[in-house]
Amino acid sequence: MEEPVQESGDCLQEAPPNFSFGVIADVQYSDKPNGLSSWKIMRYFQQSLLHLQQAIQEWNGEEPPPRFVLQLGDIIDSCNRNVGKSQEALETVLRDIDQSNVPFHHVWGNHELYNFKRDFLRQTKLNTSSMEDGRRDGPKESNDESGPLLDYYAYHFSPHGKFRVVMVDTYDLGVLGRKVDSKELQESLDFLERAEEENPNGSSNHLVTFNGGLGPKQLSWLDEVLTYSDQHHERVIIVGHTPIHPKAKRTPCLAWNYQDILRVIHSHQCVVCYFAGHDHSGGYHQDSQGIHHVTMEGVIESPPDTNAFGTVDVFEDRMVLRGRGRVKSRILLYREIHPASSCCCLTFEKKKNL
Numbered sequence: 001m002e003e004p005v006q007e008s009g010d011c012l013q014e015a016p017p018n019f020s021f022g023v024i025a026d027v028q029y030s031d032k033p034n035g036l037s038s039w040k041i042m043r044y045f046q047q048s049l050l051h052l053q054q055a056i057q058e059w060n061g062e063e064p065p066p067r068f069v070l071q072l073g074d075i076i077d078s079c080n081r082n083v084g085k086s087q088e089a090l091e092t093v094l095r096d097i098d099q100s101n102v103p104f105h106h107v108w109g110n111h112e113l114y115n116f117k118r119d120f121l122r123q124t125k126l127n128t129s130s131m132e133d134g135r136r137d138g139p140k141e142s143n144d145e146s147g148p149l150l151d152y153y154a155y156h157f158s159p160h161g162k163f164r165v166v167m168v169d170t171y172d173l174g175v176l177g178r179k180v181d182s183k184e185l186q187e188s189l190d191f192l193e194r195a196e197e198e199n200p201n202g203s204s205n206h207l208v209t210f211n212g213g214l215g216p217k218q219l220s221w222l223d224e225v226l227t228y229s230d231q232h233h234e235r236v237i238i239v240g241h242t243p244i245h246p247k248a249k250r251t252p253c254l255a256w257n258y259q260d261i262l263r264v265i266h267s268h269q270c271v272v273c274y275f276a277g278h279d280h281s282g283g284y285h286q287d288s289q290g291i292h293h294v295t296m297e298g299v300i301e302s303p304p305d306t307n308a309f310g311t312v313d314v315f316e317d318r319m320v321l322r323g324r325g326r327v328k329s330r331i332l333l334y335r336e337i338h339p340a341s342s343c344c345c346l347t348f349e350k351k352k353n354l
């Protein structure tokens with residue numbers, strides 16, 4: 001279902017937004033010449049850092065300033081690993097991000113995991129899970145230091161009254177960044193094998209190693225967070241690297257177990273939209289439940305005279321994405337939130353069978 005698109009600057013509003021945030025995807029920085037990808041699409045390595053700098057400059061100048069920026073993953077390219085420059089490249093982009101007056105929340109994409117093992121990433125500034133909500137009455141925190149370290153990198157925070165942002169790890173189920181002899185790698189390989197057997201008729205082109213998914217523990221955690229948000233009448237924005245709806249992307253970039261993820265999300269009323277990157281050509285779809293799936297165009301495939309980022313203004317009844325460059329501006333109307341129904345109270349085990 002396509003919905004009205006407005007060009008930047010046309011979105012006149014009567015009341016100021018409750019808050020705003022920035023969004024950007026797939027910077028894929030590497031100090032190498034521009035060139036064609038294996039898909040024969042031009043990648044502008046010489047411009048991607050400049051594009052990021054320009055986005056930061058614009059967000060720094062916005063009035064009122066955005067509350068935070070969502071960086072949707074693949075901030076450096078896998079090429080850095082091939083020349084032993086992963087850390088150097090990461091330091092370069094982080095130096096630019098330090099110039100931002102607005103705090104960044106980082107998602108991990110496949111290129112983070114080509115460059116680094118997960119244990120290493122946790123020690124870097126790309127791990128922003130310490131910005132998780134400190135609310136004592138909120139849902140259980142994913143990286144609570146008193147508990148065991150979880151395999152997945154996911155957290156949530158409430159930037160304003162009745163809104164919550166949930167950052168998910170779409171490579172929790174996945175083969176990238178895993179230790180060779182790890183249980184998680186074996187479980188992911190087993191999942192792929194089973195899924196390929198169950199999808200023999202060409203519907204499995206997303207079952208490739210540059211995608212991944214949410215494992216059972218993370219799905220259960222997501223379900224808990226969304227149950228809390230339903231009960232507290234919050235509106236939820238979910239953010240991950242990989243698209244989760246087949247109609248919100250143009251290529252095989254899709255989470256392995258997107259049906260399981262959608263099943264959990266659809267069993268709640270609170271979710272307004274899901275922001276992804278990964279498919280550099282971008283995409284948009286409003287699904288059967290009214291959830292907006294926005295796949296951001298990738299910075300790395302943005303020519304020198306354009307860019308790809310946006311600012312989202314959050315109002316009482318809608319969000320307005322003000323796109324820059326290749327990113328279209330969009331009005332994202334909320335679906336109605338009904339009083340808590342019995343559906344919201346189903347356990348995760350029961351929902352799996354719906």
Ligand SMILES: Nc1ncnc2c1ncn2[C@@H]1O[C@H](COP(=O)(O)OP(=O)(O)O)[C@@H](O)[C@H]1O
Nearest residue numbers: 037038039110111210251252253278279280281
């Ligand atoms: N089968 C395909 N045909 C065309 N483009 C593809 C295909 N598979 C992936 N892509 C493109 O690859 C990009 C995602 O790949 P990326 O994460 O950058 O890894 P890589 O650098 O290995 O291509 C997306 O822009 C997607 O459009």
